[in-house]
Each structure stands twice: as C-alpha cells, then as structure tokens.
Amino acid sequence: SGGNRVGEQVGFRIIGIDPGSGLMKASAKAIQDYGLDGWTLLEGSGTAMTAALDKAYKNEEPIIVTGWTPHWMFVKYKLKYLEDPKKSFGESEEIHTISRLGLGKDKPSAYRMLQQFHWEPSDMEKVMTLISGGTSPEAAAEKWVVDNPEIVAEWIKDVPPASGERLKLAYVAWDSEIASTNVVKAVLESKLGYKVDMLQVEIGPMWAGIANGDADAMVAAWLPTTSIDYYDKYKGKFEDLGSNLAGTKLGFVVPNYMDVQSIEQLKR
Numbered sequence: 680s681g682g683n684r685v686g687e688q689v690g691f692r693i694i695g696i697d698p699g700s701g702l703m704k705a706s707a708k709a710i711q712d713y714g715l716d717g718w719t720l721l722e723g724s725g726t727a728m729t730a731a732l733d734k735a736y737k738n739e740e741p742i743i744v745t746g747w748t749p750h751w752m753f754v755k756y757k758l759k760y761l762e763d764p765k766k767s768f769g770e771s772e773e774i775h776t777i778s779r780l781g782l783g784k785d786k787p788s789a790y791r792m793l794q795q796f797h798w799e800p801s802d803m804e805k806v807m808t809l810i811s812g813g814t815s816p817e818a819a820a821e822k823w824v825v826d827n828p829e830i831v832a833e834w835i836k837d838v839p840p841a842s843g844e845r846l847k848l849a850y851v852a853w854d855s856e857i858a859s860t861n862v863v864k865a866v867l868e869s870k871l872g873y874k875v876d877m878l879q880v881e882i883g884p885m886w887a888g889i890a891n892g893d894a895d896a897m898v899a900a901w902l903p904t905t906s907i908d909y910y911d912k913y914k915g916k917f918e919d920l921g922s923n924l925a926g927t928k929l930g931f932v933v934p935n936y937m938d939v940q941s942i943e944q945l946k947r
C-alpha cells in the first residue's frame with residue numbers, strides 16, 4: 680500500500696520536536712490511532728526538526744515532520760498537513776497567556792498589558808519569518824513593534840508605565856514562542872519601562888516556574904488540548920489571562936512534492 684512506499688522513502692520515521700510538548704503527545708496518539716506499527720517518532724527539538732526539513736527540502740527528498748501553525752516553514756516552503764480524519768491532532772486551538780498568582784497585585788501594568796496582548800497568526804508569522812531569515816529575535820520583535828503601532832497601542836491602552844521594574848517571562852524554544860515572547864518583552868520594555876528577563880526552559884519547568892512563582896508569566900499555553908496535562912497538573916497555581924492568538928493547527932507535515940495526502944496512507 681501507499682504506506683509502504685512512503686514509509687520506505689522516509690525509513691518509517693517521523694521527525695519530531697521536544698519530548699514533553701503536546702505536539703509530540705498528539706503525534707504519539709496519531710501513531711496509535713492509525714495503527715502505524717513499525718513507525719518511529721524521533722524526539723529532538725524545533726530547531727533540529729526545521730534543520731532536517733531544510734536539508735530534505737533543498738534536495739527534494741521525502742520527509743515527514745511534526746508541524747504547527749503559525750510557523751515560518753509554511754512561508755518558506757511549499758508544505759501540506761497530512762489529512763487527520765480521526766482528529767488525533769484535535770481541532771484548531773488558541774494560545775493562552777498564563778501568569779503566576781498575584782501578578783495583578785504586584786505588577787499591575789505588566790499584568791494589564793499581558794491581558795490585552797492579542798494578535799493574529801499572520802502577525803506572529805511575520806516575526807518568525809524575519810528570525811528564520813537571520814534577524815535576531817530582539818531586532819525582529821522591535822521591527823514588528825515599530826511597524827504595528829496601532830496594534831501595540833491596544834495592548835498598552837490605559838496601562839501606566841512602570842519604569843525600572845523587573846519582570847521574568849518563561850518560554851520554550853519553539854519558533855512561535857521565541858517570536859511572541861520577544862515581542863511582549865519589546866513592548867514591556869520600550870513602552871512601559873520594565874526590565875524583562877527571558878527564561879528559556881523545557882515545557883515542564885516553564886509551567887512549574889509559573890506555579891512556584893519563579894517566573895511571572897508566559898505566552899505559550901496551547902489550549903484546550905495541547906497543554907492540558909500541565910494545565911490540569913498546576914490548576915489553581917496559575918492565572919489564565921485568556922487567549923493571545925486564535926487559529927493554531929498541529930499535525931504531520933510533508934513537502935508538496937510528496938505523493939501522500941493522509942495519515943491513513945502511512946499504515947504498513
């Protein structure tokens with residue numbers, strides 16, 4: 680069947696990202712749901728996954744990666760999601776902003792800005808694409824802030840400055856969260872006078888850091904499904920400030936030059 684041909688072409692391997700991510704959990708579920716016996720989901724990182732994709736794409740070689748939207752890879756390459764009729768990857772979700780308990784009292788300006796932070800997938804992809812092209816995350820974020828004064832004005836509406844106060848943002852090194860966290864930092868610093876530290880950690884320590892107060896906030900909670908394990912584990916020990924982006928997607932992603940359309944075709 681098609682699964683054998685495509686499977687043989689990619690060595691029955693799917694190139695994944697960091698093991699704790701919800702995307703990897705959903706990917707393992709898809710392998711189970713579609714009966715993909717003999718297939719291996721390779722653990723790694725977002726960076727390693729995009730490096731493998733770049734190499735394969737340049738040589739027009741077959742590859743299957745775990746992918747998500749928003750992502751610059753859909754701007755840079757001609758890619759498609761494999762159809763997921765069993766909905767192993769769930770529905771489109773939202774990314775939520777999460778803060779430690781008490782942030783609203785201790786740092787009201789940052790708290791208010793974080794509550795008002797909301798943008799579109801196309802906004803995030805602009806920053807991600809600049810970064811993937813070699814611009815530093817800080818410079819890409821600052822450029823986006825300068826280029827989008829009306830959106831930024833919404834985020835800081837009725838927010839008094841807090842000159843010199845410190846704030847700690849936790850994040851996981853996914854290209855989407857590198858973009859969003861740097862944009863939030865740029866606005867907090869340039870518009871509200873905060874000194875922002877960014878703490879890059881794996882997903883588990885990110886949630887633990889918010890729950891134990893080591894970090895003030897993060898803008899990386901994909902919900903209601905992707906981050907649900909951590910959301911449930913730390914329930915009551917964080918504050919959900921709501922959605923900062925709507926319209927995400929998760930799945931298995933392949934270059935358009937591959938003749939495969941659905942996850943079902945991967946079955947041996």
Ligand SMILES: C[SH](C)CC(=O)O
Nearest residue numbers: 700701702853901905
């Ligand atoms: C990889 S997505 C940016 C988020 C997640 O999988 O938890």
